[in-house]
Amino acid sequence: MLLIAGLGLALLWAPEDADQGPSQRIFYIHVPVALTAYVCFGWAAWKAFRLLWKRDERADLESYTAVHMGVIFGVLTLVTGSIWARISWGVWWTWSERQLVLFLILFLFYSAYFMLRYSTEPGPRRARTSAVYALFGAVLLPVSFLAIRLAEQLLHPAPLFNRDGPQMSGSMFFTFCVCLAAMLTLAAALYRIELTGKRVDARLRELREALT
Amino acid sequence: MTGYLADVTALARKDLLVELRSRDTVPAMLLFVVGALVIFHFALPEDSSRLAAAGMLWIALLFTALLALVRSFVAEREGTVIDGLLLAPCDRSAIWLGKALSVFAFLVFAEAVALPAFALFYEPVTWELIAGVALANVGIAAVGTLLGAMAAAARARELLLPLLFLPLAIPLIVGGVGATLAEDPARYLGFLALYDLIFAILSWASFEYVVTE
Numbered sequence: 171m172l173l174i175a176g177l178g179l180a181l182l183w184a185p186e187d188a189d190q191g192p193s194q195r196i197f198y199i200h201v202p203v204a205l206t207a208y209v210c211f212g213w214a215a216w217k218a219f220r221l222l223w224k225r226d227e228r229a230d231l232e233s234y235t236a237v238h239m240g241v242i243f244g245v246l247t248l249v250t251g252s253i254w255a256r257i258s259w260g261v262w263w264t265w266s267e268r269q270l271v272l273f274l275i276l277f278l279f280y281s282a283y284f285m286l287r288y289s290t291e292p293g294p295r296r297a298r299t300s301a302v303y304a305l306f307g308a309v310l311l312p313v314s315f316l317a318i319r320l321a322e323q324l325l326h327p328a329p330l331f332n333r334d335g336p337q338m339s340g341s342m343f344f345t346f347c348v349c350l351a352a353m354l355t356l357a358a359a360l361y362r363i364e365l366t367g368k369r370v371d372a373r374l375r376e377l378r379e380a381l382t
Numbered sequence: 383m384t385g386y387l388a389d390v391t392a393l394a395r396k397d398l399l400v401e402l403r404s405r406d407t408v409p410a411m412l413l414f415v416v417g418a419l420v421i422f423h424f425a426l427p428e429d430s431s432r433l434a435a436a437g438m439l440w441i442a443l444l445f446t447a448l449l450a451l452v453r454s455f456v457a458e459r460e461g462t463v464i465d466g467l468l469l470a471p472c473d474r475s476a477i478w479l480g481k482a483l484s485v486f487a488f489l490v491f492a493e494a495v496a497l498p499a500f501a502l503f504y505e506p507v508t509w510e511l512i513a514g515v516a517l518a519n520v521g522i523a524a525v526g527t528l529l530g531a532m533a534a535a536a537r538a539r540e541l542l543l544p545l546l547f548l549p550l551a552i553p554l555i556v557g558g559v560g561a562t563l564a565e566d567p568a569r570y571l572g573f574l575a576l577y578d579l580i581f582a583i584l585s586w587a588s589f590e591y592v593v594t595e
Contacts, residue, residue, distance in 0.1 A: 222591050279549035286546060289536035295594070299532045302588040303546070309584060310550060313577060317553035320560055320573055 200250040202353035203243050204269060208311070210240030210357060211276065215308030218301035230297035231372065233304050234287065235365045239357050241280045247273050268318050275314045279307050389472035393480025397454065398487060407453040411446050411492040416499050418442035423503065435504040436511075436562040440555050443489075443496065443515065444522075448544050450488045451526040454481060455534045478527055478589035486523040493519070510571070514561030517574035518554045521581060525550050528585040531593045553577050 214236035221229035251270045252263060265271060283303055290296040401407055422438040493515055501507045526547060533543040557577060560570030 222588070275549055275552055282542075282545045282549065285542060286532065286536060289533075289538050289542050291535075295535055298591045298594070299535060302528075302592050303532065305588065306550065306581075306584065309580060310553075313553050313580065316573060316576075317556040320570060321556045323564075 200247065200254055202350040203250060204247040204273065205350060206353040206357045207240050207243035207247055207273070207276075209354065210236050210243060210361075211280070211304075211307060211311065214240060214304045218304035221297060221301040222305075230300065231368050232365060233301060235361055235368060237280055237283055237304060237307075238364065239361050241277065241284075242360075243353075243357060244273050244277050244280065248277065268315070268322070271318050272311070272315055275318075276307070276311065279310060283307070386473060386476055389470075389476040390479045390483065393472075393477060394483040394487075397481065397484035401484070401488070407450055408488055408491050410453075411449050411488065412495045414449055415442050415446040415492055415496040418445065419496070419499055419503055433563055435500075437559055439496075439500050439504075440518075440558045440562075443493065443518070443558075444551055444555065446492050446496070447485075447489055447519075447522045447526065448547060450485055450492070451522075451530050451547070452540050452543050454485055454488075454527070455530040455539070474590035474593060475586050477593065478531070478586060481530075482523040482527040482585075485527055486519050489519045489522065508562070510567040511562045513571055514558045514567070514574060517561075517571060517578055518558045520578040521554050521574065522551070524578065524582040524585045528589055528592060531589065535592075550581075 214233045217229045217233035217236060221233060248270065251267065251273070255263065255267065255270075263270075283300065286303060287296060287300055290299060419439070419442055422435070422442070426434050426438065497507050497512070497515070526543075529546045529550070530543055533539040533546060536542050554574065554577065557570045557574035561567045561574065564570055
C-alpha cells in the first residue's frame with residue numbers, strides 16, 4: 171500500500187526539479203533503495219553478532235535472509251543508479267559516483283557470501299563462518315567508503331557533475347520520506363516472507379531426516 | 383601471556399620449518415611475481431606512466447599473496463593437522479596469529495625479490511613504497527588467514543578464497559597505490575594502518591568462531 175502511495179506521489183505530485191526535470195524522479199526510488207540496502211546489511215550484521223554472541227541458532231537464517239534482501243536492494247541500487255547516470259550524464263557507469271562504487275564493492279562482497287554458504291556443508295560451522303563474514307561486511311562498508319574517497323583524490327578526480335544533495339524543498343522531502351518508508355516496508359515484508367519460507371524449509375528437512 | 387606468545391612462536395616456527403623443508407610455496411611465489419612483472423611489460427603500452435607500473439606492481443603482489451594464502455591452509459587440510467591444532471591447549475586465536483605471522487614472512491621473502499625486480503624493470507623503489515608494502519602485508523596476512531580458515535571448510539576452497547578476499551583487498555590496493563604515487567603518502571599510509579588495526583583485531587577476535595567444528 172505504502173509503496174503504491176509512494177510511487178504515486180513520486181511520479182505525479184512532487185514538483186519537478188529545476189535542473190534535471192522528470193528524470194530526477196528516479197532519485198525517489200534510487201536513494202530509498204540504497205538506504206534500505208544499507209539497513210539490510212546492518213541488520214544482517216546485527217543478527218550475525220547475535221548468533222556469535224548469544225549462540226542463538228535461529229539468527230543464522232535471519233542473517234542470511236537479511237543479506238539476501240540487501241543484495242537484491244543493492245542490485246536495484248546499481249541498476250537505478252546506472253539508469254540515472256545514463257539519463258543525467260549519458261553514460262551507463264561512472265566511477266566518480268562514490269555511492270555506486272561503494273555498492274559495487276558491497277555487491278562483490280556479499281555475492282561471495284552466497285558462494286561461501288553454498289560451498290560449505292550446512293551446520294553450526296557454516297552458520298558461524300557466515301556470521302563472521304557478514305560482520306566483516308559491516309566493517310568493510312565505512313572502510314571502503316574511505317578508500318573510495320582516497321582513490322578519487324589520487325587517480326580518479328571527480329568530474330564537474332554533482333549529484334543532488336539532500337537539499338530538498340518541503341514537498342520533495344515529504345515524497346522522499348514516503349518513498350523511504352515504502353521501501354523499508356517492502357524490504358521488511360519480503361524479509362518476513364522469505365524468512366518464514368526458509369524456516370518452513372528447514373523444519374521440513376529436519377522432519378524428513380528424523381523420519382528416515 | 384608468555385604462554386600465549388610461546389604458542390604463537392611455536393606455530394609460526396612450525397609453518398616456516400615446513401616451508402623450509404618442502405620448499406613449495408615461496409619459490410612458486412617468487413617465480414610468479416617475477417613472471418607477472420614481465421607480463422605487465424607486454425600488457426602495458428609503450429609510453430605508460432609510472433602510475434600504471436605502480437598499479438601493476440600492487441596487483442602482482444596481491445595475487446602472489448593469494449598464492450601464499452591458498453597454500454598455507456592446504457597442508458593443514460590434507461593432513462588434518464588442523465584437528466591436532468584445535469585439540470592443543472592453546473587459545474584458538476594463537477593459531478591465527480601464528481599463521482598470519484608465517485604468511486607475513488612468506489610475503490616478505492617474495493617482496494625481497496619482487497621489489498628489486500620492479501626497480502630493475504620499471505621504476506626505482508621509494509621508501510614510501512616499502513612502507514606501504516609492509517603495512518599492506520599486515521592487512522593481507524591478517525584478513526587472508528581468517529578467510530583461508532573460512533574457505534578451508536568449504537568445498538571449492540581454492541576458488542573461494544580469492545573470491546572472498548578480493549573485495550576486502552580493495553582498500554589495501556587503494557592505500558598501497560596511493561602511498562606509492564601521491565604527493566602526500568602519509569595519508570594513505572595512515573589509512574593502511576587503520577585498515578590493519580581494524581581488521582587485525584576483528585580477525586583475531588573471530589578466528590575461533592570460524593575454525594571450531
